[in-house]
Each structure stands twice: as C-alpha cells, then as structure tokens.
Amino acid sequence: MPEYKRDPSGIRVIFCVAPLVLTIILLASCNQQSVPRPHGYFRIDMPGKSYLNHTSDCPFSFEYPEYARIIPDTSDLAEPCWFHIDFPVFSGRIHMSYKPVKNNLATFLDDTRRLVNKHIPKANAIRESVYSNPDAGVYGTVFHISGAGAASPVQFFLTDSLHHFIRGALYFNTIPNNDSLAPVIQFIDQDIERMINTFRWK
Numbered sequence: 001m002p003e004y005k006r007d008p009s010g011i012r013v014i015f016c017v018a019p020l021v022l023t024i025i026l027l028a029s030c031n032q033q034s035v036p037r038p039h040g041y042f043r044i045d046m047p048g049k050s051y052l053n054h055t056s057d058c059p060f061s062f063e064y065p066e067y068a069r070i071i072p073d074t075s076d077l078a079e080p081c082w083f084h085i086d087f088p089v090f091s092g093r094i095h096m097s098y099k100p101v102k103n104n105l106a107t108f109l110d111d112t113r114r115l116v117n118k119h120i121p122k123a124n125a126i127r128e129s130v131y132s133n134p135d136a137g138v139y140g141t142v143f144h145i146s147g148a149g150a151a152s153p154v155q156f157f158l159t160d161s162l163h164h165f166i167r168g169a170l171y172f173n174t175i176p177n178n179d180s181l182a183p184v185i186q187f188i189d190q191d192i193e194r195m196i197n198t199f200r201w202k
Contacts, residue, residue, distance in 0.1 A: 046187050047089065051194060056081075058098060059164060063198040065191045073097075090184050091173040094192070099165045108165045112157045115169070122149035131158070131196055138199050142192070153185045154192060160201050168192070 051063040054070055058081035064070065067089060073082035073096075081098035099108055116126060124147040131140045140158035154170040170188060172181060 046183070049190070051198075053198075059202045060098070060166065061198075061200050061202065062195045064195055068191070085168075087188060090188065092184065092188060093171055093173070094188075095169045095171065097167050099167075101159065101161075101163050101165050105159065105161060105165060108157070108159075108167075112155070112167055116143045116145070116155055119145050119147075119150045119152060122151070123147040133197075136200055137161075138196075138201065140196065142196070144189075153181070154189055156192065156196065158196065158199055164201055 047065075047067045050066045052066050053061065054064050055061045064085055065087075067087065069086045069088065071084050071086060072078075073084055079097070079099075083096050085094040085096060087093065101108070120126070123145050125145075127144040127146070129142040129144070131138070131142065133139070137160040138158055139161060140156060142154065142156040145153050145155065152169045152171050155168065157165065157167045159165045170185075170192070172184075174181075
C-alpha cells in the first residue's frame, strides 16, 4: 500500500494565502455604498368588523363597532348627551357633542367650520364629503384632514336641520403623525361611515 505524506510546504502556502484572500474580501466589501432603508412602522393587527346598536335617553341611535366603548363625557364643559366613543386598542377617541337646534343651526355650522379650520396650519388638505339621507332626515358633512401634524384626522356633523345637531371629532392619545396612523385612520373611518349610515333621530 502506498503511503501518503503531508507536504509541509503546501500547508505553509495555505496559511500564507488565507489571510491575504480574507483581507481582499473585507476591503472589497468596504467599498460598497450603504443604501438607507425606508422608515417603517410597527404592524397593527386590526380586529374583525362587527357592530352593536347604541340607544339611550338621547334623541338618536346608531351602530358602533363592538371593539369600541361608549362612555359619558364627564368634563366640566360637558352638556347632556355628550359622550365619547373610545377605541382602546388604538388609543383613539371620537368626541361626540349634541346640541338641540333652536333657530341657531347657522351658529353650530359656523362653529364646526371654525374648529375644522384650526387644523389648516398643520394640514396638507381638507376634503369634504356631504351626506344626505332624506328618508331618515339625516344630513351632514365629513371632513377628512390630511397632514402628518393634524391633531384630528376626521371630523363630522349631522343634523335634521330643524331640531337636532351632533358633532364628532376623532383624536388619538399620541403625538400627531398621520403617516404612521394612516391604516388605523382608514379603519376607524369605515366605522364612522357605518355610524353615519345607521344614524337615526328619535
């Protein structure tokens, strides 16, 4: 049987060449320019859509999502039939304020536009969507306020033009950044649309 002998010179060549090859690879990788990655946000899991009917002693009813909570407004400025629709999973809240109309609808409409226009310095655009349901006597406007610094991305009002007026404004308990909140705003906007479509005066 032939014997295989290890060649010491070959081993020395490998040990000499290996650091050289490793150095070349490292130097080549250093010449590559780094590419900045786009800014990302945490993924938000959305609950399934399911709705409940809200009725109370107040002169209206509507449907709201089961993952939301309706709580009375207990602030010092609160009036009867003022309440909040809380979204705990999103740290969001729709402030709802009801007013009986007594020949002062124009005042309520002016106040609504004034409150919407307060967001103009931080808004990129304000888009209005008019709502009309003559069969139910429900009319109103939804204001979509776009812009990373806008504190309230959605506001709206509903009225029967004679006796009732209610206003809603969506806020989040976080620093305004509607770019990162865009999926949540779109998700809650669907709930606002459902509430408006099912809104009825008593």
